[in-house]
Amino acid sequence: MLSLLAVLSLFATACGDSDSSSSDSGSSSASASASSDDEPAAEEDAGEAESSEDEEAATEETTPPPQPKHGGTMVIATTQVGANVNHGVNSGIGIAQPSSKIFASLTHLDSNWEPQPYLAESWEVSDDSLTVTFNLVEGATFHDGAPITSADVKFSIEVIQANHPFTGMWGPLESIDTPDDLTVVLHLANPHPALWIATSDVMMPIMPKHIMDDGTPINEMKGHPNNVAGAIGSGPFRLTEYENTRKIVLERYEDFFIPDRPYLDSIIYVIVPDEDATMLGLESGEYDSAGYASVINAEKVRNNSDLVAIPDLLGGVGSLNHLQFNMANSIMSDLRVRQAIAYTIDRDYVINTLHQGQTMELLGGIHPSSPFYNENVERYDVDLDKARSLLYDAGYKDGLDLRINYIPGPNEQQRNVAEYIALALDEVGINVEVMQSADLPSWAGIFFGGPDAWHMTMNAYFNWGDPVIGVQRAYVCANIKPGVFVNNSAYCNEKVDELLYAAAAEPDVAKRKALYDEFQEITAIELPFYGINALPIFGANQLYVRDQPDGAWGPLSGFENVWLDK
Amino acid sequence: MTDLGMAIESSVETGGRGAFRMFLRNKPAVVGSVVFILIVLVTIFGPGIYGTEAHKMAAGPFLGPGDDAGPLLGTDYLGRDILAGVITGGRTTLFVAAVAGALSMGLGLVVGSLAGYFGGWVDALLMRFTEIFQAMPSLLFSLVLIYLIGPGTWKETLAIGVTMWALPARLTRAEFLRLREMEFVKASRAIGSGDLRIMTRTILPNAMPPLLVAATLLVVIAILFHAGLAFLGMVDINTVSWGSIMGKNRGYTLTAWWTVAFPGLAIVTTGLSIALIGDGLQDAFNPKLRGR
Numbered sequence: 001m002l003s004l005l006a007v008l009s010l011f012a013t014a015c016g017d018s019d020s021s022s023s024d025s026g027s028s029s030a031s032a033s034a035s036s037d038d039e040p041a042a043e044e045d046a047g048e049a050e051s052s053e054d055e056e057a058a059t060e061e062t063t064p065p066p067q068p069k070h071g072g073t074m075v076i077a078t079t080q081v082g083a084n085v086n087h088g089v090n091s092g093i094g095i096a097q098p099s100s101k102i103f104a105s106l107t108h109l110d111s112n113w114e115p116q117p118y119l120a121e122s123w124e125v126s127d128d129s130l131t132v133t134f135n136l137v138e139g140a141t142f143h144d145g146a147p148i149t150s151a152d153v154k155f156s157i158e159v160i161q162a163n164h165p166f167t168g169m170w171g172p173l174e175s176i177d178t179p180d181d182l183t184v185v186l187h188l189a190n191p192h193p194a195l196w197i198a199t200s201d202v203m204m205p206i207m208p209k210h211i212m213d214d215g216t217p218i219n220e221m222k223g224h225p226n227n228v229a230g231a232i233g234s235g236p237f238r239l240t241e242y243e244n245t246r247k248i249v250l251e252r253y254e255d256f257f258i259p260d261r262p263y264l265d266s267i268i269y270v271i272v273p274d275e276d277a278t279m280l281g282l283e284s285g286e287y288d289s290a291g292y293a294s295v296i297n298a299e300k301v302r303n304n305s306d307l308v309a310i311p312d313l314l315g316g317v318g319s320l321n322h323l324q325f326n327m328a329n330s331i332m333s334d335l336r337v338r339q340a341i342a343y344t345i346d347r348d349y350v351i352n353t354l355h356q357g358q359t360m361e362l363l364g365g366i367h368p369s370s371p372f373y374n375e376n377v378e379r380y381d382v383d384l385d386k387a388r389s390l391l392y393d394a395g396y397k398d399g400l401d402l403r404i405n406y407i408p409g410p411n412e413q414q415r416n417v418a419e420y421i422a423l424a425l426d427e428v429g430i431n432v433e434v435m436q437s438a439d440l441p442s443w444a445g446i447f448f449g450g451p452d453a454w455h456m457t458m459n460a461y462f463n464w465g466d467p468v469i470g471v472q473r474a475y476v477c478a479n480i481k482p483g484v485f486v487n488n489s490a491y492c493n494e495k496v497d498e499l500l501y502a503a504a505a506e507p508d509v510a511k512r513k514a515l516y517d518e519f520q521e522i523t524a525i526e527l528p529f530y531g532i533n534a535l536p537i538f539g540a541n542q543l544y545v546r547d548q549p550d551g552a553w554g555p556l557s558g559f560e561n562v563w564l565d566k
Numbered sequence: 567m568t569d570l571g572m573a574i575e576s577s578v579e580t581g582g583r584g585a586f587r588m589f590l591r592n593k594p595a596v597v598g599s600v601v602f603i604l605i606v607l608v609t610i611f612g613p614g615i616y617g618t619e620a621h622k623m624a625a626g627p628f629l630g631p632g633d634d635a636g637p638l639l640g641t642d643y644l645g646r647d648i649l650a651g652v653i654t655g656g657r658t659t660l661f662v663a664a665v666a667g668a669l670s671m672g673l674g675l676v677v678g679s680l681a682g683y684f685g686g687w688v689d690a691l692l693m694r695f696t697e698i699f700q701a702m703p704s705l706l707f708s709l710v711l712i713y714l715i716g717p718g719t720w721k722e723t724l725a726i727g728v729t730m731w732a733l734p735a736r737l738t739r740a741e742f743l744r745l746r747e748m749e750f751v752k753a754s755r756a757i758g759s760g761d762l763r764i765m766t767r768t769i770l771p772n773a774m775p776p777l778l779v780a781a782t783l784l785v786v787i788a789i790l791f792h793a794g795l796a797f798l799g800m801v802d803i804n805t806v807s808w809g810s811i812m813g814k815n816r817g818y819t820l821t822a823w824w825t826v827a828f829p830g831l832a833i834v835t836t837g838l839s840i841a842l843i844g845d846g847l848q849d850a851f852n853p854k855l856r857g858r
Contacts, residue, residue: 276820296628296821353627354644411817416643419803423623423644436803438713 103205316552318367318463399429595846669727678738775851782844
């Protein structure tokens with residue numbers, strides 16, 4: 001189930017139309033699209049969040065917190081370009097940034113990954129976890145003044161189901177009842193813990209049925225004009241200017257359903273070509289906030305007392321940086337070869353030296369910030385002699401020639417690590433050629449070229465909140481198919497399938513964690529992926545930016561509480 | 567061929583020895599030559615003498631020049647020695663530049679001499695064809711070629727070489743148009759020389775001076791093109807060249823200047839020295855300056 005996603009595109013890519021999907025898709029699940037907007041890019045994103053652990057914030061706690069003020073314009077620099085502003089029909093950070101301000105969701109997700117009221121003021125879950133009832137805030141309106149009703153919520157879920165690439169979000173949904181204008185009842189086929197991700201912030205923009213349900217087929221909503229300039233939304237800010245490659249201007253919606261919010265008069269997203277431009281703009285004070293991926297820039301921001309550094313901006317996105325093996329290839333299908341490679345790569349060197357200690361270690365397919373992360377798995381600590389003897393046993397006593405590809409992304413994460421791996425493997429007799437790709441589609445081409453098109457690649461699957469959405473798709477047998485961000489490793493283990501499907505429907509958090517723990521133990525040994533680090537998305541704010549959302553979605557949530565202390 | 571024919575051909579030699587003396591009197595040109603020869607020697611023998619392998623990690627990443635823990639000119643993002651890279655990278659860069667320059671010069675000579683010598687429809691056809699190449703921005707054309715055929719030293723050389731030949735083609739044609747009506751060419755034809763012989767033995771030697779100058783220019787352009795392609799990330803990442811070092815470290819220009827500055831300096835120095843040689847050649851071949 002799950003599909004796709006994520007990539008990081010990063011700087012480079014240009015955007016494109018989101019549906020150039022190269023995959024087969026079709027039926028159920030996943031269609032993986034190679035287009036860059038599915039990619040969240042690791043980078044940037046933008047905004048920022050005031051982290052509670054932030055040192056600067058901590059020192060300020062000693063004085064009474066200042067009272068929020070109305071007014072001001074917040075300028076946010078981003079390198080991400082989105083094809084539209086509606087995250088209900090496409091994924092991607094470039095879309096998610098404005099979408100989360102223009103459209104409200106049922107719930108917010110806090111920093112403990114617990115749902116908090118937003119457009120839904122309360123909800124009840126039945127004892128069997130199969131029925132969930134949401135009560136909407138009274139008096140909420142769209143930007144054209146029309147009331148937001150349960151019919152709009154139902155319509156929005158249907159649009160997301162029919163268009164969004166994360167098919168795992170709403171997979172178990174059986175039906176939706178709307179007994180009155182302010183009540184939505186969801187009936188589920190099985191318990192669905194990921195529901196709280198699916199109803200949160202950026203994952204569930206509430207769209208206006210009276211505008212979008214105009215005869216456009218439900219599965220063609222990607223092309224609806226309400227996704228671009230002139231979009232009528234439900235969130236704290238209205239879209240007033242939209243040039244998707246230059247800037248996006250949002251203005252305060254006076255009749256937003258939370259009284260006295262938002263504080264800001266307007267938000268301007270400025271699309272900049274690269275991180276250097278972002279840094280110069282932050283230093284000169286031109287931008288109030290920005291996101292970026294480079295650890296060198298992170299160091300610079302940290303040493304700049306005029307800026308607040310935010311260590312990890314987007315825990316919810318859960319971007320991973322890992323080495324993926326092509327188990328469909330005759331050389332790589334041998335576990336001993338993969339183990340030899342794992343025993344050779346020094347993960348600590350990558351993190352502590354290449355990344356200057358600023359990234360988090362990753363041991364499996366789940367992001368380290370997730371409650372389901374398991375750090376007690378096989379680590380394959382460096383052992384060159386063991387690597388050599390494994391290669392010898394596998395029949396490669398004269399060494400072997402391999403290729404490593406890398407997904408175009410932040411160089412420090414992708415290209416530099418690929419080059420390091422090539423140099424490291426040289427020590428044990430594996431001669432590795434680094435294959436570069438000009439852009440995301442040409443990199444993704446390796447997944448359509450048969451078993452010998454690639455041996456291993458640096459890849460970046462994103463978790464997107466719950467393992468059901470972003471992890472399962474990369475490991476289950478059913479998802480071995482041409483496509484991008486599907487099970488491209490061609491890894492198939494019945495036990496792992498069993499664990500993943502059981503965990504997807506397990507309502508008890510502790511039991512669910514146990515299932516995911518075992519999944520991580522098995523896959524860490526069998527190595528469809530060798531985890532390296534969590535792909536960081538850093539943020540930087542000017543000192544006067546206050547109360548940024550610190551939830552799992554960080555700046556990809558409504559900015560109704562953000563204010564400028566100046 | 568008769569003695570008369572030989573006499574005609576030898577009489578039209580422009581006096582190479584005189585030009586060489588002129589060249590030696592041109593100080594910038596001599597300095598350029600010395601520098602260029604030094605650079606070539608360093609790229610040939612330097613890597614063996616220096617010892618450190620350019621593509622291996624030599625120390626920690628991003629050590630600055632003069633940092634005690636690292637090599638003389640610092641290290642890049644993987645800890646590779648920049649000095650070793652500059653010494654070794656010159657091999658690829660100079661190879662690409664020389665071969666691409668020769669390739670475009672050869673193409674230009676063939677096309678230009680045929681067009682200029684035969685004139686008429688041959689000229690019209692070849693020149694329209696040349697104009698197609700001239701009208702395209704060369705660097706962009708090279709980029710597209712690399713995109714299509716993929717990176718790799720030979721492919722890069724080809725992609726650069728086939729995009730630059732319009733300039734020497736037009737220059738050759740102009741020289742051939744001018745020379746084919748000269749008395750000595752008519753004399754050669756009168757004694758029965760064939761077209762090929764007239765083109766290669768009678769006209770070409772006399773057309774050489776401006777073409778030699780153009781050749782130096784082409785080599786400089788090729789170096790810059792290769793660096794440009796590398797800067798855009800379109801050259802082979804597994805091969806060390808001046809351009810590829812700069813291209814790979816492009817993102818660190820503001821934080822680790824040495825990773826880009828030293829290979830850049832090597833490119834500038836090489837380009838300048840070749841340009842000085844070209845200038846010297848131009849002056850040396852110019853009869854109006856002779857004897858001054």
